[in-house]
Amino acid sequence: MSLLVFGMVLALLLPILVVCRRTDVWHRLAAFASVSTKVAMVMLVVSVVRDDWMVGLVGVIVLSVGNGAVMLLANLLQGVEG
Amino acid sequence: MSGALLADAPGVLAALAQGASAVLLGLGLLFWFAGSWPLLGRASYLTKLHYLGISDTLGSALMLLGLLLRFQREWPLLVLALLSLVVWNTIFGYVLAACSQPRRRP
Amino acid sequence: MSRLIVIALRMLIWLLLSADPELLNVAIGLAVSLALPLPRRVRALSPGQFWRALGESVTALPQAYSQAARLLLHRRLEESVVHDEPARVGGRASSVLVFLDVFRITLTPFTIALGLEGGGRRYRVHELVFEEKER
Structure with missing residues (x-):
């Protein structure tokens, strides 16, 4: 299981790398969304492995609410650009 | 003979579930890498969104299924995560795609 | 029908989140999901339409996996097109149906x-097409 967590963190580095480069704001937004989902998944896996209900609850909440925030940002950005 | 086989059935089932969950987890990780890799390239924004849909929605769903097979004790949490992940992430891809288009004047 | 779906969804989330099938807990969840404000005006939605759309969304899941496998195996594609797909329910569709259609697509x-x-009346759809398929 620790191998799985290691691989997940490695995959998490890819969108972080994209965010750190200078790119279009939309690409950056998509990368941030990916980071949000992946962090929540890492949280869930760690919680299940450690058998900790509360951390898992936080993971589920991050999974749903974190994406909602990026959604709002996208709407705002469309209003600014259009 | 068959009695021994029947008595051993839970063990066999558990081993099968372990193997299947390992396969699912590995496949999910593979989807993550394969779907995130095009982000580094020079593809168009919408194409990247297609790949992100693969990696984040489908790959994560596979991982959650693998976890569900392995740890049955926390199933309500995992089922909730699976539901919210699939629905929410899909709609999220739609919102990102729709918002990146310039708004049309009616 | 739409209101019923909303209430059922709230109950489902409550029960999964608390993971406690006692009578008191269920009663609290039911009370909360009834007390939260409901959408005031909903468009008509027949159960037949709803079940068909839900079934199509669920059958889209295995399709999605097969398409993902094909997309990952064929690295050469990159022909993106935007086209229109007619919505099956023209005009004033219920928001639940629109949600399920967007989800399926x-x-x-x-x-x-x-x-x-x-x-x-129609959805704008962005689609990836293989280059080999075109020629």
Whole structure:
């Protein structure tokens, strides 16, 4: 299981790398969304492995609410650009 | 003979579930890498969104299924995560795609 | 029908989140999901339409996996087109139906819905097409 967590963190580095480069704001937004989902998944896996209900609850909440925030940002950005 | 086989059935089932969950987890990780890799390239924004849909929605769903097979004790949490992940992430891809288009004047 | 779906969804989330099937807990969940404000005006939705759309969304899941496998195996594609797909329920569709349709279109990796056009008569869909298929 620790191998799985290691691989997940490695995959998490890819969108972080994209965010750190200078790119279009939309690409950056998509990368941030990916980071949000992946962090929540890492949280869930760690919680299940450690058998900790509360951390898992936080993971589920991050999974749903974190994406909602990026959604709002996208709407705002469309209003600014259009 | 068959009695021994029947008595051993839970063990066999558990081993099968372990193997299947390992396969699912590995496949999910593979989807993550394969779907995130095009982000580094020079593809168009919408194409990247297609790949992100693969990696984040489908790959994560596979991982959650693998976890569900392995740890049955926390199933309500995992089922909730699976539901919210699939629905929410899909709609999220739609919102990102729709918002990146310039708004049309009616 | 739409209101019923909303209440059922709230109950489902409550029960999964608390993971406690006692009578008191269920009663609290039911009370809360009834007390939260409901959408005031909903468009008519027949159960037949709802079940068909839900079934199509669920069958889109295995399709999505097969398409994902094909997309990952064929690295050479990159022919993206935007086209219109007619919505089956013209005009004033219920929001639940529109939600399920957008979900079904966006879930499959080849297509992403871009919005609803023409007063809800058709969806704009962005689609990836293989180069080999074109020639």
